Amino acid sequence: METLATPTPELPISKKSKWKKISLWIGLGLLVIWFIYYLICGLAYSEGKRSGILIKVSRKGYVFKTYEGELNSGGISQGDGTIMPNALFKFSVTDATVFKKLEDLQGKKVVLDYKQVMKNFFWQGDTDYFIKEVKEVK
Numbered sequence: 001m002e003t004l005a006t007p008t009p010e011l012p013i014s015k016k017s018k019w020k021k022i023s024l025w026i027g028l029g030l031l032v033i034w035f036i037y038y039l040i041c042g043l044a045y046s047e048g049k050r051s052g053i054l055i056k057v058s059r060k061g062y063v064f065k066t067y068e069g070e071l072n073s074g075g076i077s078q079g080d081g082t083i084m085p086n087a088l089f090k091f092s093v094t095d096a097t098v099f100k101k102l103e104d105l106q107g108k109k110v111v112l113d114y115k116q117v118m119k120n121f122f123w124q125g126d127t128d129y130f131i132k133e134v135k136e137v138k
Contacts, residue, residue, distance in 0.1 A: 037119075045128070046116040050089050051137065054110050057102045066125040067093035069102055071112060092125025101134050109137040 052073035060068050074087040091114060093099045102110075113133040120128050 040118050043118060044115045045118045047114065048116075049111055049113050051111045052087075052089065052109065054102060054106050054108060055088075057099070057106050059099075060126070067096075067099040067102075068126055069093065069131070071110070089129070090127050091129040091131050092120070092127045093131045094125070095132075098131055098134060102131070105134065105136050111135045111137055 050071060050073055052071045054069065055072045056068075056070040058068050059065055069091050071089040071091065072086065073089055089112075091112065093102065111134070112131050113135075114129050114131050116129050118128070120130075
């Protein structure tokens with residue numbers, strides 16, 4: 001006589017384990033998005049130097065204090081006396097020692113070594129230009 005195997009009933013997936021899986025996938029997705037955004041904020045879009053007269057250096061912000069500044073790269077040419085347009089270069093500083101150097105050189109002609117990022121975090125500064133080094137022009 002042949003015995004028929006009784007099929008085992010499928011166990012229903014509990015709602016609790018279903019929500020755990022959904023929460024896990026959402027968490028992993030958010031982590032991947034955060035990692036990509038972090039890479040975008042850290043990658044250098046361009047690097048270079050700007051020279052001019054340092055006209056403003058300040059510490060700004062209510063909760064997140066950032067170091068900000070402005071460089072006037074226009075004005076009267078020293079060579080032939082022609083007038084160049086007034087061009088302001090706004091920048092942010094993340095290093096406190098560089099900021100202290102900038103404070104000491106305010107009103108003087110300087111060369112700023114900067115890095116431009118594609119996008120910055122809101123606590124890093126107001127601009128996408130970050131000063132790495134500053135040198136006084138004598």
